[in-house]
Amino acid sequence: MRKKTSTVQEIRLRYAADPKRATAPKITSSQDSYVVFKEHFDPDYINIREEFQVLYLNAANQVLGVYRGFSGGITASVVDVRLIMAVALKGLCSGMVIAHNHPSGNLTPSSADKQITQSIKKAGELFNIKLLDHLILTPSESYYSFADEGIL
Template identity: 40%
Template structure:
């Protein structure tokens, strides 16, 4: 608010109103319609997640809980980190999956830099989540890294079994 209020002609109240409107727009875009969204491809997952994560200034890690038809049951944020990292553990990722009886999950996080290329830590986390999902019977269908209008799919790049 303070940064926006520095613009000539904008006071604190107007800056707060603008930021509130932007947040409302993000939430509406992320919510979509009441029809259950179906994840048929990494592209479809990215369409759902890009509006929510693209402009975040800190890394956020989300899990999409899916039913047996890969329809989204719920979206949960499991971690928020700094501008270049976020601490995530499989227990936080799979806890909501158990709570809401998900048949599968898709996870995603953003890179505030805009570059969706995965780090070594991203690759290790994906391997760990995939192994945990196999053991628990809740498969990881993909891990998407969201950048500035582009994304990286671990499934498309061959990091996850088809």
């Protein structure tokens, strides 16, 4: 009998349906994405530290879930593209919208913002998962959409 020397851990996803919501929201615009993200960004921290989140969508652009994967400091958040794609593949999503906040209130995307957007877009293309938009949110109830500005 051969003894097991290693174990592969299972990645688990948890879907928690909102009992107040009859159907999943459908994303048809940056405004739709913004409304969903605003529900998930903690208002007590949006002006203190950066956080990066992902909306995973089915083929009809309905929200499958939100991944609140990364938070950082005042001016940056480390984002791991592999984790984003692992959740996307496990959740069988067809599209994604990403978002992060700028506590400073500045809506201008940094070169790092543009770079991570392109990295996630390219990773998604390998699996036929479309990156639909990247939003930058601010504490002042405003946002910047990469798609609306023609960057994505």
